[in-house]
Amino acid sequence: MKVDQPLHRALGLTDGELGRIRATLGRDPNRTELAMFAAMWSEHCSYKSSKVHLRTLPTEGPQVLVGPGQDAGAVDIGESLAAVFKMESHSHPSAVEPYQGAATGVGGIVRDIVSMGARPVALLDALRFGPLIEERNRVLFTGVVAGIGGYGNCIGVPTVGGEIRFAEPHSANPTVNVMCVGVAPADRLMTGNEVRVGSMLLLIGAATGRDGIGGVSVLASRTIEDQAGDARPSVQIGDPFAGKLLIETCLELVEGGLLLGLQDLGGAGLTCAASETAARAGLGVELDLDAVPLREAGLEPFEILTSESQERMLAVVDPSRLDEAQGVCEKWGLTSAVVGTLVDGGRLVVRVGGAVVADVPARSLVDEGPVYERRIERPAGRHEILEDDPTFAPVDTDPRDAFLAVLSSPNVASKRWAFEQYDQLVQGSTVAPPGIDAAVIRIEGTLRALALSCDGNGRFGHLDPYLGAAHAVAEAARNVAVMGATPLAITNCMNFGNPERPAVMWEFAESIRGMGDACRRLGTPVTGGNVSFYNESGASAIWPTPIVGMLGLIEDYRLLVRPGFPGPGFLVYLLGETFPELGGSEFAQVVLRSVSGHPPALDLAREASLHQMLVEAARGDLLASAHDCSDGGLAVALAESAFAGDTGFAVSLPGDEPWYVALFSESASRAVVSVAPEKAESVEALASAHHVPLSRLGETGGPGMVFDSLLETTVEKARSAYEGAIPKLLAG
Amino acid sequence: SAHGSAGPGMKYRFRVVVSLKPGLLDPQGKAIEGSLPAMGWTNASNVRVGKYVELVVDAETEAAAVSQVDEMARRLLSNPVIESYRIVASAPDLRFEDVP
């Protein structure tokens, strides 16, 4: 950061924004106030560049209990229970310090869930890195995975799913998105609407230090230059042990009915938590910084106010319950201190030694931040990329080589190396652990279960941001539907470059449009999410990376359908149709070395009826296995079902497309199912009732993978390619 | 590599201490400190936990050995973003026991 520029600019505020602050206050802000506005009006906290687009997303539905705006969204999952879920990015810190960056990302998203009064029951992580052939990318990948495990494993929340993709544009800027899911009685969700005048603000947990000072405005709203230097002061160390104690403390406080409200301290720290609490209640708040427990002496007021020290929560307590509440904190060995009181009048007044150091309207920080209609411009040269479609390129590769090459491509290959480092089992509810389409978590004391999936397709998004985002929603929904779950709602994380560049803003707007259309048509409203801009270094931005976190519901988890072929003698069907669509496919990249052309088309009506059919088939116990057909196409879907069930197959390819289209086209709205012969008729009837095209491919059984006369290999051989790829790359 | 080709020189023993930069939270130190009173130690404070690495380097001159260990400490043993390191060099073949 340059020293010669005015303070407000150094803090990331534009001259125009400073003018706004002057107008609001009717005077010049002092340093402390300026820092508070800078933190709250940063892109990270104010969504000033994305707001106008996010508004267009569908957010309503009978299942939605809490939509965007709260710390996390919540949906009704029956039996008067709510599922609370949210996804967040921690890419910038992770690029600087992979282990701690990822670890603190987990800590942060977990506290978002806890602040709704819900017990975290599952974590998922969606990751993007540059190719593993480069050493730095290996360091980032191994560090991030270790960090996610290091925190998640230590707090007793199972990490049950996620996805990992590798692409050059992420070499300089890895993407680290973490999703957390929690469960709470629907009538006990902490939405803070009981907060009233006289309520006390109880700061619980870690002492406040100089952590992430300016982190919000420096780390999240500025592009990271290659030398980590600039960002250093803002890197934080996670303390998962304190995090675990904080979870148990807060849940005991909530269950004991001791709280009126609960807020986590994330971006903009105490300033954000206090002003949001006040603004939501239409009240003001008096903060006393002398009461804030400090980790080190000599913190300035603005540091205490914007510190992002981890493992802290702000509880709103009625004075009559204060002693009880602090007793619970003590039981768990956590410090707690009353740092403020809710008052009439709507102002946020901060005192040190009795003297006022800041006095601003709470709403001005929270709701009156700037909103920008950034310029949008479709980048040039897109026409050429789209027209250069690999679907019609000549292919001279041997089918078997192509098959093994796609299976061992890091994007397709097994991610076991990563998810084996995560505790998938703690809490005893993991019905379906990582490794298949969606993770399934049963709800204690019921037969219900949640199906969870994270999806995003970088190449599709790169070629067509609208389609890319729509496909992400469709695939995520398909991933839960194949297991028999009804897609309920999504959270998301929108990872993009610099929004001040019209081309990036175009990608963002298109992605939001695609996500919105898909969510409307598939009946999965958006209950919350997170936007991460400035993911670029120099001129190179990441591919548009909208990540979708899907939540699906299964009424009876005993009817869950798994992707593995259960044994010999089952009929194998392809649901849906395969079109000549190799644009942006894994095959095109791995075998034809091309990332161009049109991504597969997406007919949302077809997609929706496929999901309905799959869910109905599961309810009727008609399917022996089901697996969605996406990355790597039909060939990979068949292979993964064979691996999961340790059972081979013999199939012949449908249609009269060339073999590489039939095997590797990534046409949407497809699934591979296996069916017991006696149930074949019912399945075929159900398919036609839903107008889902269906073709019989062959039978399960034997140690081989046989695509009629075209290619043949064994489950063992294919499995070693699939399982061995990433460990081999990491061995360097 | 250049280092590799450093013929059969002297053996130099080193100790490197890697610790979190001041100001950064040290969860381990904090947890230890928090549990000391229960064990009857109420008079201990400022507990910080770091890493300690011993190694032997084969080089022609002590200067060469030191500069190599410095590079190793910076690139491999520590993460400069959050940690700082200190090298305790010791004369050829000196036994560690002789160094405080």
Add this chain to the structure above:
Amino acid sequence: SAHGSAGPGMKYRFRVVVSLKPGLLDPQGKAIEGSLPAMGWTNASNVRVGKYVELVVDAETEAAAVSQVDEMARRLLSNPVIESYRIVASAPDLRFEDVP
């Protein structure tokens, strides 16, 4: 506790080094050693990784402080089954930087 009642005495700073007993396998040391050649260092060996703890003890005499830290190191900071410890005591208020 006895220690607690040690009135407002002197502050003594200590460093304790905890390392695996010789002969015991050190997975971290082994891993570091394994990764050295790839980074171009073929002349480093005998890599062992240990722990390093800094703390301040409040006591009336240095002897009292030392004997307390010794007890802490034995009972808490190290696991006698597999580890040994060494105390680096330093005079009152001496800054760590002054100790090698």
Add this chain to the structure above:
Amino acid sequence: MSAGTPRVGVVTFPGSLDDRDALRAAALMGGDGVPLWHADRDLRGVDAVILPGGFSYGDYLRTGALARFAPIMDEIRAFADRGGPVVGICNGFQILCEAGLLPGALIRNRQLRFVCRFVDVRVETSLSPLTEGLVPGEVLRIPVKHGEGQFTAPPHDLARIEGEALVTFRYCGPGGELDDEYNVNGSADSIAGIRNPQGNVTGLMPHPEHAVDPDVGSTGGQPLFASLLAYALARV
């Protein structure tokens, strides 16, 4: 509490994670799960004690190093001295070693990575609260999930552990065969669990409490809990 229902205490330390799971498993297998709190000095009249998995005190400094100083550990030591059955699972195993109730120690996995995986373990002796009813050689499928589960001990201790047949479980292949490829964390002699010479205290890295309910994995933990309940009952 019916006379025939053994009370199985499960201790919650700050940072314990699988305590709820152990309580659930004990109940599912026909016992009474009794929550115990680290700061208490009261075992609430339980017939058996489980130190559960997790990251007590974050596993900072060393796994189990801080937990062993908890007040309830004095009671557990006394309970063990009276011959009461004490079982340490994962972090509980690490705590028992730190407390000196079991020999040896557990260090970082050989691969230096946390590992969560279903593994096969071979029963080595029936002289422990977990294996009384079982036949040595029996193979059980149970998950492990730990970053510091590599069992180690100085040579003479290890010789004694083997000599006195204190090994209760070893990592093995599906057929019970021992091979380095099945040694999930590089433990000495593929040791997955051990007991004390008296045979009433035992610890293991695998998680039997996560292997009792077929809906969420394997059932390899059932015989171990059955054995523990019978063992406890016999001493009520």
